[in-house]
Amino acid sequence: MRLADGARVAVVGAGPGGLVAAKHAIEAGFDVTVFEASDDLGGQWHTTAAHSGIWPGMRTNTSRAMTAFSDLDTPRPTTCTRWRSSCRSSGRSSVHAGRPR
Numbered sequence: 001m002r003l004a005d006g007a008r009v010a011v012v013g014a015g016p017g018g019l020v021a022a023k024h025a026i027e028a029g030f031d032v033t034v035f036e037a038s039d040d041l042g043g044q045w046h047t048t049a050a051h052s053g054i055w056p057g058m059r060t061n062t063s064r065a066m067t068a069f070s071d072l073d074t075p076r077p078t079t080c081t082r083w084r085s086s087c088r089s090s091g092r093s094s095v096h097a098g099r100p101r
Contacts, residue, residue: 005029015043
């Protein structure tokens with residue numbers, strides 16, 4: 001049994017930091033609930049949010065290898081219906097969180 005088995009954790013915010021915190025807490029054995037105020041994941045990387053510092057079509061200046069989890073196989077984007085990063089330049093998105101639109 002891991003030390004955290006059975007303990008509950010709340011992560012506030014589903015931006016990059018919150019998602020990383022949730023991943024590590026789950027791996028440590030916590031029962032994790034992530035709370036996000038907006039209808040989508042990504043924090044500042046949610047381009048349609050009024051508070052976002054990111055604009056449509058913006059790309060990160062770091063490689064996929066440097067920003068991915070080393071223990072998570074991240075497949076290359078294939079279609080706009082699967083990966084938000086593929087959709088930024090097309091203006092389409094099918095990845096949502098929160099209540100249905």
